Amino acid sequence: MRKKVGVFWFTNDLRVEDNQLLKRAAQEVDQLICLYCMPRFSEYLQHFSLETRFGESRQRFLHQSIAELDEILHQCGQHLVVTDEHPFTALVTLIKSDDVTHIYCDDFASYDEQLVVEHLQCYFPLVEIVQREQRTLLCRQQLPFHLEDLPASFSKFRKQVEKLAIDLPVDAELALPPPCSHSLSTVEVPSLSVSSHDQFVGGERFALAHVSCYFASSFASHYKQTRNELDGMEFSTKFSPWLAVGCISPKQIIGMLRQYEQRNGSNDSTYWIYFELLWREYFQWYAAKYGKQLFHFAGILGKAPLTTFYPQRFKQWVNGNTVYPLVNACMNQLRETGYMSNRGRQLVASCLVHELGIDWRYGAAYFESQLIDYDVGSNWGNWQYIAGVGASKTPRRFDQAKQMQIYDPQGEFVQRWGGNRGKINTDSVDMVDWPIRA
Numbered sequence: 001m002r003k004k005v006g007v008f009w010f011t012n013d014l015r016v017e018d019n020q021l022l023k024r025a026a027q028e029v030d031q032l033i034c035l036y037c038m039p040r041f042s043e044y045l046q047h048f049s050l051e052t053r054f055g056e057s058r059q060r061f062l063h064q065s066i067a068e069l070d071e072i073l074h075q076c077g078q079h080l081v082v083t084d085e086h087p088f089t090a091l092v093t094l095i096k097s098d099d100v101t102h103i104y105c106d107d108f109a110s111y112d113e114q115l116v117v118e119h120l121q122c123y124f125p126l127v128e129i130v131q132r133e134q135r136t137l138l139c140r141q142q143l144p145f146h147l148e149d150l151p152a153s154f155s156k157f158r159k160q161v162e163k164l165a166i167d168l169p170v171d172a173e174l175a176l177p178p179p180c181s182h183s184l185s186t187v188e189v190p191s192l193s194v195s196s197h198d199q200f201v202g203g204e205r206f207a208l209a210h211v212s213c214y215f216a217s218s219f220a221s222h223y224k225q226t227r228n229e230l231d232g233m234e235f236s237t238k239f240s241p242w243l244a245v246g247c248i249s250p251k252q253i254i255g256m257l258r259q260y261e262q263r264n265g266s267n268d269s270t271y272w273i274y275f276e277l278l279w280r281e282y283f284q285w286y287a288a289k290y291g292k293q294l295f296h297f298a299g300i301l302g303k304a305p306l307t308t309f310y311p312q313r314f315k316q317w318v319n320g321n322t323v324y325p326l327v328n329a330c331m332n333q334l335r336e337t338g339y340m341s342n343r344g345r346q347l348v349a350s351c352l353v354h355e356l357g358i359d360w361r362y363g364a365a366y367f368e369s370q371l372i373d374y375d376v377g378s379n380w381g382n383w384q385y386i387a388g389v390g391a392s393k394t395p396r397r398f399d400q401a402k403q404m405q406i407y408d409p410q411g412e413f414v415q416r417w418g419g420n421r422g423k424i425n426t427d428s429v430d431m432v433d434w435p436i437r438a
């Protein structure tokens with residue numbers, strides 16, 4: 001009988017716990033190649049972010065996550081094959097030269113990865129491609145509507161799904177089929193270096209440690225009152241970086257949240273953590289439904305905003321050098337750490353679109369290049385939302401001065417992140433090109 005050779009294509013599911021697909025692969029194939037393709041800095045991203053590579057924090061967090069996955073796979077008799085090749089090229093090489101019979105991968109929300117699967121299916125109909133939702137609370141069949149009928153607003157979505165039962169996470173598969181030789185060109189798995197400056201350390205064990213620590217404290221019981229603060233590990237959960245690369249699954253988090261509620265009681269705040277995870281869930285399905293439209297200027301509503309591109313203003317925004325101190329501080333924090341609070345993201349996005357008049361895609365692309373918790377649906381979906389071309393027809397515009405009074409009345413956050421080093425004027429010339437004196 002022909003030997004069954006599987007490829008497990010890891011993407012944003014860098015874990016062995018609650019990995020139902022890996023369990024299935026372990027039961028079905030004789031040999032397994034665990035593959036990871038390094039993310040590429042696409043031309044689209046270069047064009048809109050004006051960067052040439054991912055930010056240091058984002059790269060570091062990802063490298064840590066990959067290195068840790070490789071270590072855990074070794075304990076299961078496996079290792080991670082890491083390549084710089086495009087996923088399509090890598091998978092075609094493995095199918096053609098290494099007799100791969102099965103491919104296992106996420107049921108992607110992202111358009112590019114789903115396209116890879118569709119092309120593979122076309123060119124290699126005899127290869128069995130097994131997909132499963134690895135990043136959501138619910139799977140497609142559990143949704144109470146067809147994906148094409150995804151509600152147009154988050155509130156309608158939430159009302160339909162929030163009472164549904166969520167499957168329990170599954171235990172890790174500790175014995176994986178043996179690896180096999182392959183003909184792929186690979187790169188070294190980065191070494192797991194952790195520095196004392198790292199606020200966030202990538203990897204499955206760090207994810208579990210962080211979430212366990214969060215629920216061992218009483219933060220969850222006050223979450224609703226504190227989540228809008230701009231800085232500080234205890235104010236919001238900070239689950240997003242690990243969720244984004246899949247070092248932990250949302251089901252594992254819900255499991256731990258329910259245990260916390262059993263021990264300490266549930267309240268508005270513990271519910272609100274679930275509520276926010278439902279926002280994430282919404283944007284995952286939103287990305288799956290809208291595909292390419294996620295990146296269109298006119299968004300999913302087909303309504304082009306009255307914005308354009310001003311290179312000088314964009315540069316000021318990126319470098320934390322605008323006339324808005326809070327925006328500057330948030331942008332400096334993002335550049336230095338790869339993270340920004342939800343309130344900060346709303347403020348800087350609103351500023352880019354509504355104060356600086358810039359096409360929202362430039363901001364979204366810059367975020368993609370820097371955020372350690374970059375997630376295609378959550379990022380592009382939220383940007384569309386603020387620009388008024390997505391899950392709400394009403395653009396979200398924040399009054400920058402008022403927000404500063406509410407969230408940083410003493411100016412401590414601005415001080416900490418150097419937000420006062422900005423410009424006095426947004427532009428160096430006026431509307432008829434005369435220089436403006438500072």
Ligand SMILES: Cc1cc2nc3c(=O)[nH]c(=O)nc-3n(C[C@H](O)[C@H](O)[C@H](O)COP(=O)(O)OP(=O)(O)OC[C@H]3O[C@@H](n4cnc5c(N)ncnc54)[C@H](O)[C@@H]3O)c2cc1C
Nearest residue numbers: 236237238239240276277280342345373374375378379382
């Ligand atoms: C312009 C903009 C871009 C964003 N880009 C991303 C992104 O690339 N990746 C990302 O994970 N989140 C993104 N968000 C959502 C949100 O800002 C972050 O999820 C949150 O700040 C992460 O911090 P936390 O884990 O402490 O969140 P908490 O407040 O503790 O929330 C708990 C979890 O709920 C989810 N969540 C909370 N708010 C949202 C939201 N508005 N949309 C989707 N999920 C949410 C996250 O998974 C988060 O970890 C973006 C928001 C805006 C306004």
